[in-house]
Amino acid sequence: MLGVLGGMGPLATADFFIKLVAATPANDDADHVPVLILSDPRVPPRPPAILGDGESPLPAMLARRDQLIKAGATVLAMPCNTAHFWFDELTTDCPVPFISIVEAACAEVAARAAPGDAVGLIATGATLAAHLYDSRLAAQGYQPKLPDTDTMTNIVLPAIRCVKQGDAAQGGRMLEPVVRRLREEGATVVLLACTETPLALDAIGSALREHCIDTTAALARACVAFWRAR
């Protein structure tokens, strides 16, 4: 059974579940991946802990990881990019495989961009500060292309907050010009490395979506592939 360490945030976890079901070739219920999803929003927020002054969510995340394993999970996934800041701590001594959203997403970049290409990156300030994606993209030979500081502060972060507050369409209207600019500046693809951001663009039916890599969907596809190959 796939265990999902979720709730960071709840809508992104639900979106992951939808994408997991959609990524599964199925003729009937029984063909689907058995899954146990713990969506517990009482995990302390990740950005303040990464950016400096907040309580660490790691103990809460470890407790929930163990709760999932105790309840029967034999492989784990966590549909939140920022939370992957603690991926090493979560996987050290973890008795079951843990599928990384960063690895799953970077594998999809490799399928769609050539070495040397610019790759746009939209993420929370914490994910960027932790260099979860840009250092890895650079190591794979891509040129990571980020929105500038003003755009991050005044557009990207407020757009993510809109989704968390239930107004995904407003988030999409704010985010779409940012994706367009990254494309105009030469990005082959734009990595939506915050699980709220595909929801924002989907809510407005953005045509730019086809140039984006959805990290949530990438994780879902990696989980289905893992399950079917086991």
Add this chain to the structure above:
Amino acid sequence: MLGVLGGMGPLATADFFIKLVAATPANDDADHVPVLILSDPRVPPRPPAILGDGESPLPAMLARRDQLIKAGATVLAMPCNTAHFWFDELTTDCPVPFISIVEAACAEVAARAAPGDAVGLIATGATLAAHLYDSRLAAQGYQPKLPDTDTMTNIVLPAIRCVKQGDAAQGGRMLEPVVRRLREEGATVVLLACTETPLALDAIGSALREHCIDTTAALARACVAFWRAR
């Protein structure tokens, strides 16, 4: 924590999760209902057991109910109408409250239809054979209005199968004329008493959706209300 006995089917469970998040007034992640979702499609299929010759899913459902409680669930819900055939067996000796989709949906009927009104009912053959809704609607003073046997066999059941196989839009195109007919025959509202059916109509953006009661959404709203009032 809300425990969700799901996987019957997986897409309907994911849809319940989305509707639970949407039904929650939230400013941030932390305002959401903590939830543990067990979506295990290995529960034996419900219709053959109700209609006569299939293995009973009750032992599997009881085991999963207890798995949820052991893992920390303090209240339960099950986003599948047909599975409520075993609701009495699931709630007898259950140490935590179990919110019924039938009660939640009938409460919404009462808010939108007057005594004596015709209420359309779209459900699986097994839900109809078990009289989960029609006897209750009749007891509340409504006239339940069902599609005829031919329509059930040739349209409603194949449409539900389409959703389970991942083609919700095809299900919607098949189902919409059935809802229209029930409305033309005088139904004040149409109860979508199979969790796959709102997905089908939503996939085609059906305008008839506003005349329907979505049992999945009704259950989600009842769960949020329960959680906030606890």
